[in-house]
Amino acid sequence: MFFHTVIACYIVGSFFVMGISAYHLLRKNEVDFFKKSFKYGLIMALVATTLTPFIGHKNGTYVTSVQPAKGAAMEAVWETEQGAPFHILQIPDPDNERNLVEAISIPKLGSFFYTNSFNGEITGLKDIPADERPPVNLVFYSFRIMVILGLLFLAIAWYGFYLDRKDKLIDSPKYLKTTLYSILLPYVAINLGWVVAEVGRQPWAVYGLMKTAEGVSPISLSQIIFSLSGLVIFYTILIIADVYLLIKYSKKGPDALEGVTEGGMKHVS
Ligand code: HEM
Structure with a gap:
């Protein structure tokens, strides 16, 4: 596996x-x-x-x-x-x-x-x-x-x-x-x-x-709703940020690397 x-x-x-x-x-x-x-x-x-x-x-x-x-x-x-x-x-x-x-x-x-x-x-x-x-x-x-x-x-x-x-x-x-x-x-x-x-x-x-x-653990429905909603909200934010960044930098191509030195550190301009 x-x-x-x-x-x-x-x-x-x-x-x-x-x-x-x-x-x-x-x-x-x-x-x-x-x-x-x-x-x-x-x-x-x-x-x-x-x-x-x-x-x-x-x-x-x-x-x-x-x-x-x-x-x-x-x-x-x-x-x-x-x-x-x-x-x-x-x-x-x-x-x-x-x-x-x-x-x-x-x-x-x-x-x-x-x-x-x-x-x-x-x-x-x-x-x-x-x-x-x-x-x-x-x-x-x-x-x-x-x-x-x-x-x-x-x-x-x-x-x-x-x-x-x-x-x-x-x-x-x-x-x-x-x-x-x-x-x-x-x-x-x-x-x-x-x-x-x-x-x-x-x-x-x-x-x-x-x-x-x-x-199944003996926990209340409200605890389940609270933790599940937390996970759903957190991962939804992460996935939106992830997809946004992937599309943004994928479209840019090598231009996205502008200002990046060989060691991978970005110059602050
Ligand atoms: C081409 C033939 C393929 C065969 C014969 C095959 C076979 C299997 C089998 C038997 C399982 C269940 C294993 C278990 O329950 O212990 C499994 C699970 C899985 N397969 Fe495939 N698979 C194939 C292709 C793929 C491909 C193309 C992907 C993804 C790109 C993939 C991703 C996975 C993943 C992620 C799991 C389960 C992971 C987990 O436990 O969450 N498989 N596969």
């Missing part, structure tokens, strides 16, 4: 650098500077997006072994099965404990994804008491979209590498626009990952030992 989360943050950072560089390259601002910064972002994106599916897979097999209900919900597996297939197209129907659609299936791949063995056994949700299952749809779709985004980031990074090798990066406005419009997507993927991890282990706070409901 630690490595997956840290590398996910590198994807956020690298896509941010590529997107802002693309913004300036599209306007032909400081082309040499932003070509270079795009490449720095691209190198990081290539490493991070290539590692992510492997580390994510390792995460998936581990989490399925210790939190089987989460693994079953991530893939909407209802029956315990050995050598389970992977359905590229799948629509779960939790009310009827089945999948409404299972199409374009690849034999045994589901078992491989979750157990590292093509004949491994995946525990189905029907073998887990109904009150010990997480909300299937939320976990399933969050997981699917996170993985689809991960594959999209991989494709964007490697296509960028291909264009760069051909020296066609700045002559590809469509590609530059794609990277610009992709800036927010890694943030979405990170939050979906968090939903998978946290909603996926419900109703447990400590899996199999202590339910989340048992962890």
